[in-house]
Amino acid sequence: MQEDRVQERDYVADYIDYVLKGDYTRAEKIVENMLQRMRWTMADVYLKLFSPAQVRIGEMWHADEIGIADEHAATQITLNHMARLRQDIKPSVTPRARALVTTAEGETHNVGPRMVADLLIADGWAVDYLGSNTPRQAVVSFLENRVIDLVLISATMKNSDIVSRLAEMVSAIHNLPTPPKILVGGTLFRENPELAQEVGADGTALDAVGAIHSARVLVAEKMGNVSLDQYLQVLGQRILALRQDTGWTQQQLANEAELDRTYISAVENGKQNVTFGAILKIAKAFHLPVETLIVNEDEITRM
Numbered sequence: 001m002q003e004d005r006v007q008e009r010d011y012v013a014d015y016i017d018y019v020l021k022g023d024y025t026r027a028e029k030i031v032e033n034m035l036q037r038m039r040w041t042m043a044d045v046y047l048k049l050f051s052p053a054q055v056r057i058g059e060m061w062h063a064d065e066i067g068i069a070d071e072h073a074a075t076q077i078t079l080n081h082m083a084r085l086r087q088d089i090k091p092s093v094t095p096r097a098r099a100l101v102t103t104a105e106g107e108t109h110n111v112g113p114r115m116v117a118d119l120l121i122a123d124g125w126a127v128d129y130l131g132s133n134t135p136r137q138a139v140v141s142f143l144e145n146r147v148i149d150l151v152l153i154s155a156t157m158k159n160s161d162i163v164s165r166l167a168e169m170v171s172a173i174h175n176l177p178t179p180p181k182i183l184v185g186g187t188l189f190r191e192n193p194e195l196a197q198e199v200g201a202d203g204t205a206l207d208a209v210g211a212i213h214s215a216r217v218l219v220a221e222k223m224g225n226v227s228l229d230q231y232l233q234v235l236g237q238r239i240l241a242l243r244q245d246t247g248w249t250q251q252q253l254a255n256e257a258e259l260d261r262t263y264i265s266a267v268e269n270g271k272q273n274v275t276f277g278a279i280l281k282i283a284k285a286f287h288l289p290v291e292t293l294i295v296n297e298d299e300i301t302r303m
């Protein structure tokens with residue numbers, strides 16, 4: 001255990017050394033070693049390798065030990081490694097929900113929010129990532145044109161302008177006709193978690209893994225507002241549309257799915273609390289993967 005921790009520290013030190021020298025390949029070998037030999041998850045690599053390295057490199061710049069160009073070049077290598085790991089994630093066919101990740105207006109620290117966005121993607125979310133420093137009105141307009149379940153806002157700097165603009169952004173988002181939930185995080189909130197409530201957010205979390213957990217909880221709460229009837233309605237309409245596209249009668253679909261015609265009729269009318277077994281049979285009859293028939297909240301709120 002003690003040895004593992006020493007080893008981890010050594011890897012972080014080596015990784016910092018390589019990225020500061022611009023040695024992408026050796027830095028990549030460390031990442032691969034963590035994933036393959038040490039069996040680390042992507043989240044482990046983000047939190048136990050990239051995060052401490054990023055903090056140390058930033059601190060070196062803040063302490064005048066390296067120049068800003070050295071810091072930028074090193075940070076870019078880490079962002080490239082993250083992009084490479086992100087490429088390996090197979091996006092979910094039926095996303096858990098849709099999230100928007102952004103920073104507070106005026107905030108430029110962008111590695112933390114990128115980590116949060118990537119781990120959400122790995123957790124099966126559809127994610128719109130805006131990077132850093134998007135004006136608050138632009139974020140709100142973006143939300144007006146999309147169905148987003150959760151907005152995650154990252155903030156690092158204590159600057160009072162940033163905090164007040166962030167509170168304004170949160171308030172404008174809450175005033176949207178179908179407001180998404182809002183999670184805030186980053187160094188600012190880690191140091192002062194009560195601030196999350198003060199700016200009007202629905203929650204906060206200490207790190208990117210905590211962010212994923214809180215994101216799931218908030219969206220589950222929001223989903224709780226959607227009734228079973230609404231789910232069944234959307235599912236019924238989807239099955240009806242598929243049947244009509246195929247040119248089948250209800251009886252033909254019933255035969256193919258080995259179900260009763262009256263059952264199919266009730267399903268299409270959103271009146272049947274359909275079992276998962278029946279959904280499987282219907283998907284099979286259409287030669288479609290079962291995910292095609294799983295309804296997510298986006299479609300319900302769009303109705």
Ligand code: B12
Pocket residue numbers: 047050051054055056057058059061062071075107108109110111112113115116152153154155156157158159183184185186187188190204205206207208209210211
């Ligand atoms: C790296 C760094 C930089 C880099 C940024 C590189 C980049 N592209 O991001 C550089 C060197 C460029 C930089 C610049 C500056 N920095 Co700086 N920087 C840091 C440092 C050392 C680490 C930040 C970091 O990247 N951490 C690693 C990431 C992965 O962690 P994280 O951001 O905390 O994110 C994690 C969690 O918080 C969470 N999370 C993040 N976002 C979200 C969102 C949600 C919704 C949730 C739930 C969770 C979550 O998940 C992440 C992973 O677990 C911190 C000090 C520190 N020790 O934190 C100072 C620090 C943030 N910087 C600071 C300052 C002041 C600046 C400058 C303004 C300095 C200046 N005088 O110019 C400039 C800004 C430049 C500009 N043009 O705006 C101050 C902020 C002080 C304050 N509280 O106001 C700090 C705290 C240093 C200090 N002690 O004074 N900085």
